[in-house]
Amino acid sequence: MTTEHASGGHGGHSAADIDRHVRVYISVFVALMVLTVITVAVSYLDLATPMAVTVALLVALIKGGLVAGFFMHLVSEKKLIIAVLALTVAFFFVLLGLPVITHSNGFWIP
Amino acid sequence: MEIPYTVEERRDTGLTNGKIGIWLFLASEVMLFGALFASYILIRTGAPSWPRGDTILDVPLATFNTIVLITSSVTMVMAWASLMRRKFGTFRIYMGATILLGLVFLIVKYFEYSHHLHINEYPSTNNFLAIYYTLTGLHMLHVAGGMAVNAWFWGPGAKQWQTDPVWFTNRVEHSGLFWHFVDLVWIFLFPTLYLL
Numbered sequence: 001m002t003t004e005h006a007s008g009g010h011g012g013h014s015a016a017d018i019d020r021h022v023r024v025y026i027s028v029f030v031a032l033m034v035l036t037v038i039t040v041a042v043s044y045l046d047l048a049t050p051m052a053v054t055v056a057l058l059v060a061l062i063k064g065g066l067v068a069g070f071f072m073h074l075v076s077e078k079k080l081i082i083a084v085l086a087l088t089v090a091f092f093f094v095l096l097g098l099p100v101i102t103h104s105n106g107f108w109i110p
Numbered sequence: 111m112e113i114p115y116t117v118e119e120r121r122d123t124g125l126t127n128g129k130i131g132i133w134l135f136l137a138s139e140v141m142l143f144g145a146l147f148a149s150y151i152l153i154r155t156g157a158p159s160w161p162r163g164d165t166i167l168d169v170p171l172a173t174f175n176t177i178v179l180i181t182s183s184v185t186m187v188m189a190w191a192s193l194m195r196r197k198f199g200t201f202r203i204y205m206g207a208t209i210l211l212g213l214v215f216l217i218v219k220y221f222e223y224s225h226h227l228h229i230n231e232y233p234s235t236n237n238f239l240a241i242y243y244t245l246t247g248l249h250m251l252h253v254a255g256g257m258a259v260n261a262w263f264w265g266p267g268a269k270q271w272q273t274d275p276v277w278f279t280n281r282v283e284h285s286g287l288f289w290h291f292v293d294l295v296w297i298f299l300f301p302t303l304y305l306l
Contacts, residue, residue, distance in 0.1 A: 013194055015195060018191050018194045018195055021191060022188065022191050025184055025187050025188065025191070026184075028184075029180065029181070029184045033177065033180065036173065036176050036177060036180065039300070039301055039305065040169065040173050040305070043164065043169070043301075043305040049306070052305075052306055053306055056301035056302070056305055056306055057301070057302075059301070060297050060298050060300075060301050060302075063297045064294050064297050064298065067183060067290055067293055067294050067297065068290070071183050071184075071186075071187050071286075071290045071293075072287055072290045072291075078123075078124045078125055079124075080124065080125060080130070081125070081129070081130070081133050084130075084134065084137055085133070085137065087137075088137040088140050088141065089140075091141065091144075092140055092141065092144040095141065095144040095145055095147075095148045096144065096147065096148050096151065098148050098152070099148055099151045099152035099155060099156075102152060
């Protein structure tokens with residue numbers, strides 16, 4: 001076992017790698033703060049509900065993508081993890097789709 | 111018996127067991143919160159009228175909590191980066207900050223809940239509050255759970271740094287993945303409950 005670097009699932013990291021990571025974390029942090037301000041500012045615009053929902057979810061998706069991609073290292077993660085998550089996301093959308101099916105004209109639920 | 115594949119990666123998965131384990135757990139968490147979000151959509155779209163979150167909830171307080179949680183995600187990842195740089199003292203500072211920020215989040219939530227309960231707004235009052243208490247309550251439990259694990263690694267669990275620094279670093283990374291997930295859930299809870 002080497003004690004030089006933690007394996008962590010994304011290979012060895014040099015000191016320069018970690019420094020680069022840290023710079024990315026700071027940039028992502030700033031982006032998340034700006035997006036939080038945008039989320040709140042947009043809510044004061046009194047947009048129509050469909051537009052407000054679209055904008056709020058879009059900004060939340062971008063923020064979530066930044067957290068998952070960089071803080072959770074998904075941008076450099078192994079394919080198996082990505083595959084597990086892709087399956088999870090697919091079933092997540094099935095779950096979110098259930099209300100839509102329920103409100104349709106008895107297509108699924110009589 | 112020694113736990114296998116804590117620091118070296120399995121040939122078949124290319125991952126340590128801890129890494130695949132935490133991601134599978136997080137996948138189950140996605141489905142847990144997914145079911146609750148789906149329930150929220152179902153109840154909201156089926157209701158004849160629904161209040162905007164900002165007419166009932168405290169947006170500035172929730173915005174503050176959003177900033178707190180995002181900041182805690184940064185300190186968490188910096189704690190891991192400190193271990194990767196083999197700077198244990200710095201790790202302790204960042205991990206301590208993460209735990210404290212989690213505590214700040216919970217204290218703010220306590221004041222928020224107290225206010226609602228004080229003016230007789232209970233989960234049984236209406237569907238909006240039922241959804242609000244369920245989703246934020248479950249999320250709060252996750253924050254508390256994450257804090258407990260982080261506190262273990264900051265305190266007694268940190269002894270492992272002396273005996274097996276690579277495994278310890280991996281465990282902190284896994285704990286961090288959970289913490290970031292908690293942040294991720296809040297990123298979606300905040301606009302859907304408070305702003306829409």
